[in-house]
Amino acid sequence: MEETVAQPLKLLDPRKFRDPWTTADGEPRASVHLKKLETLWFCTGTLCNLTCEHCYIxxxxxxxxxxYISVGEVAAYLDEIEREGFGTTTIAFTGGEPFMNPDMVPILDEVLRRGYEALVLTNAMKPMMKVSEPLLEVHQQYGDRLTMRISIDHYSKDVHEQERGKRSWDPAIQGMQWLSEHGFNLDIAGRLFSGETEEQMRAGFARLFEREGIGMDARDPHQVVLFPEMDEKVDVPEITTSCWSKLQVSPDAQMCASSRMVIKRKGANHPVVVPCTLLPYQPEFELGQTLSESFQEVPLNHPHCARFCVLGGASCSG
Structure with a gap:
């Protein structure tokens, strides 16, 4: 049998994603309005206990x-939500590893005390386990309004550790087991980077859950969220205004139609708001210091907008 040789990926055309409102072909670029601020994300800081092979941030x-974002800075944005009547339901956290932020448990207490749902994207390793006792107290007080999303890139140790490094598997599984044993709401953030189909990935996670005694349903897309890969150096079509009808995709279904993320840059006096979790470093995507300022049109002027959101149909909110 003749061996199939993988073809190299085509690099991104440097003419693409330059003008915020016009594509390289001169067509009007698609954009998205914030329809309703359903989810507010906070980047807790980029420090992490791991150095992953392909970490977008x-x-x-x-x-x-x-x-690190502080509990006072988070509270100020919650005050704005309540003052302006935005109707936000979920406050979500990503990093870095959120539990490296020394304010993380007080932040969760502040969010949950005010009646919001909370979602934390964590690797469930040592930083989380170091605060296991106060975290358990928060869970016992607020119960089902807290969901822990664990980053398990693949259902097998070998493939997971190819991405996250040696000795990253066992602590993550132990952390997931601890969360499961104590009744936390759990879901998994996996990635479609192994060449397997989604069905194969879900079957593999089902075997993992059964083997480790984790009470989760791998077939449920809300419990196992499988994200497409992101590589801004690889070519991808630009999204034009005509793509919505051609692809039968709605702009209202995009992440930036229902969410924003707050970040704080090193040396800055205050946090700023960006459209989503995928664009923390691009200053052209800063939308102001307040949530009110962020209610503006967002041009889909980045490869992640096309590959992850429009064509990949993914959202970090799950």
């Missing part, structure tokens, strides 16, 4: 380009 033990 480049988190590591040394990357503090986005610094």
């Amino acid at each position: 480049e988190s590591s033990p040394s990357n503090d380009s986005l610094v």
Whole structure:
């Protein structure tokens, strides 16, 4: 049998994603309005206990380009939500590793005390387990309004550790088991990077859950969220205004139609708001310091907008 040789990926055309309102072919670029602020994300900081092979936000033990958000800064945005009547229901957290932020448990208490749902994207490793006792107290007080989303890139140890490094599997599984044993709401953030179909991935996670005694349904897309890969160096079509009807996709279904993310840059005096979790480093996507300022049109002028959201049909809110 003749061996199939994988073809190299085509690199992104440098003419693409330059003008915010016009594509390289001169067509009007698609954009999205914030319809309703359903989910507000906070980047808790880019410091992480791991250095993953393909981390879109480049988190590591040394990357503090986005610094820790404080409980006071989070509270100020919650005050704005309530003052302006935005009707936001979910406050979500990503990093870095959120539990490296020393304010993370007090932040969760503040959010849950005010009646919001909370979602935390964590690797469930040592930083989380170091605060297991106060975290358990928060869970016992607020119960089902807290969901822990664990980053398990693949259902097998070998493939997971190819991405996250040696000795990253066992602590994550132990953390997931601890959360499960104590009745936390759980879901999994996996990735479609192994060449397997979604069905194969879900079958693999089902075997993992059964083997480890985790009471989760791998077939439920809300319990196992499988994200498409992101590589801004690889070519992808630009999204034009005519794509909505051609693809039968609605702009209202995009992440930036229902969410925003707050980040704080190193050396900055105040946090700023960006459209979503995928664009923390691009200053052209800053929408102001307040949530009210962020209610503006967002041009889909980045490869992640096309590959992850429109064509990939993904959303970090799950």
